[in-house]
Amino acid sequence: MTALSFIVIGVCPLCYRPLMPPAQRHPTMADVAERAGVSASTVSRTLRGLSTVSPEVRSRVEQAARELNFAVSRQAASLVTGKTGVVAVLAPTLNSWFIGSALSTLGPELRAAGMDLLVYLTPEMSARADFFERLPARRNADALLVFSFDLTDEETARLDDLQMPVIYVSQHSDGCPSVYVDDVAGARRGTQHLLNLGHRRIAFVQTIGASGFSFSSNERLIGYQQALTGAGIPLDDELVVATVVSDKRRITEAVGELLSLREPPTAIFAEQDELAASVIWTLRKGRIDVPERISVLGFDDHPLAEWSDLSTIAQSPSDIGRAAGELARSLINEPDADPARHIVLPTRLIPRGSTVPLRGDGEETAGNGAG
Amino acid sequence: MTALSFIVIGVCPLCYRPLMPPAQRHPTMADVAERAGVSASTVSRTLRGLSTVSPEVRSRVEQAARELNFAVSRQAASLVTGKTGVVAVLAPTLNSWFIGSALSTLGPELRAAGMDLLVYLTPEMSARADFFERLPARRNADALLVFSFDLTDEETARLDDLQMPVIYVSQHSDGCPSVYVDDVAGARRGTQHLLNLGHRRIAFVQTIGASGFSFSSNERLIGYQQALTGAGIPLDDELVVATVVSDKRRITEAVGELLSLREPPTAIFAEQDELAASVIWTLRKGRIDVPERISVLGFDDHPLAEWSDLSTIAQSPSDIGRAAGELARSLINEPDADPARHIVLPTRLIPRGSTVPLRGDGEETAGNGAG
DNA sequence: ACGATGAATGACAGCGCTGTCATGCGGTGC
């Protein structure tokens, strides 16, 4: 009886055969421990920089780890700790100035905190549907940053199933933490800039996407309207046109509409720099000098803006990326923190050559309080 | 004695207390198994689509998994399988047309194969040094794609320590798998295009980076030289100038040098589109009409090229990304595959408005076999 | 009709690490 239990429990003929004969196995903590003459626990404590490890043991362990070219397996660690050390990003593409810049700051920021950046791209609807169906980020990340700008309510709801902090970038989402610039204030500032230059007929060109106007698009329109109203200028629906960024024909049409108004605008505020550049291109094609006859103002400070000498309202994707990274880390580390923290970043006006005073009658100095 | 061993080995009063009272624990396979009335093994087999699971059990398991909103923990799985299901990318930044486009194709490609994309960014030297010192990708990925274009030999050597397939993108590396376009053939084709248009004085502007000429830069110069030599035109060192892409002053100088030659070029082949655009800008600033007086040809088919109506030699970052993804997957799945497989992708000429026949004397039709 | 075959499933160890508890040891207070 006792002999039996002894056999069953103790002997256990080690029926398990390693699949890979230790060809090029990664060294484990046990290997490091053996080499340093300590236990695996001590190696773990040492490498995590924990509490009390005597200096001599510490250096011995560190050297052994270095000699063996050892690296901790995050898989194994996360199995125990429940943390993956990964922040995931959901984005439609990386082929975008904004997302590329934001992630280029976010990545190193996370890395400095020992975390990795995982990217889920959904350029097509099928990939997107697949993402929301399988939620591959689940259990494979500690937080998710959402760079997709036109999620359906259904999709947003699905993200709650992730059971991890979800941070929305460049968009609000009630009850969820988010990071975005103050589009309203930016657009207000831009419109004010044009007002200060003496313009009174100011058009606004906004972009329309597959799923209607984006969040920022609406906010910027509101800022534009606020500034006009604040200046006592009545809103004129005819001065607001919508188009598609990549569709030159529609842009030409939209610009044409504005020009054929009985009282055409003297300044055009485009919702984004890429659109503004197209507008300038269209105007010049039509022999309308920019800025001499029409001033054009953009939004974003896309590299194209500097290239095109385009005045613009700058936002900093780098700052957004950094803020998003910090927010992610704090939400991961303090699960009881405010679950709906919003970080709102400022914009700033960058006047360049595409906006000039209307008939030289106004410099951007004294604000024209009211019309 | 036997009693003792029995106590020590067998009784083990289960002293372990779960740290987190099962507040919001993720469901495990055991949970799914219980709900479906099967064993965890069967759940695992089912979810991996393995061999023989009876249809009814399969559907029962799948439903249970769906109801519990279950997702396999990759951490736990990879502990056993030794595969992480992750492909890592090393890149200096994401704020680049080429890298952004390549990854935007690579990501979904990997995702379709059930793999994730992890990004390591090294915008600064410190981040880069840190990456190569700690090699955080080690054990956290199954393969590494290298998008950094100017690694030192030391750094390249360090990548061998990773014990995983390392694939170089847009660069050769002897003995390592890589994916790149045929820069030589592309530049030859471009030069031939200019020759076919009747040009004989063709300049080449190349870019110089922090660590000298990049790999592609040299290849493209070689292609240019090959085409000239093939056409019987002697190489003229004065027609080859170097500059820095982002340095307008140096570009102006370089263009100035070319223009002040006793026999100035009638066509300029710029190593990249961004450079070509700057060259055009510089020429026009100097009242030299493009393409009337000087034709300009770029390389890459950067979005800027279409914008600027720039003729160019197109490469497809998407195709490169896709090919890199496929190569990564095959190297992961077949470790005994050719460890130095090279994938060379073609380029193609996209004639636009910036290249025209010299004095109208030649159309791109009959190739000028030799000078 | 009975053993042999194969398909479907269950049992169980162990991947490499971390968190807890147990242990050993030199120093302090009375």
Add this chain to the structure above:
DNA sequence: GCACCGCATGACAGCGCTGTCATTCATCGT
């Protein structure tokens, strides 16, 4: 001089999954 304390370290289970082997049936050949 003895109990006590605290620091440094070791022992060990278990995180959730997968790969192997064992087991159970139903099916088939002879």
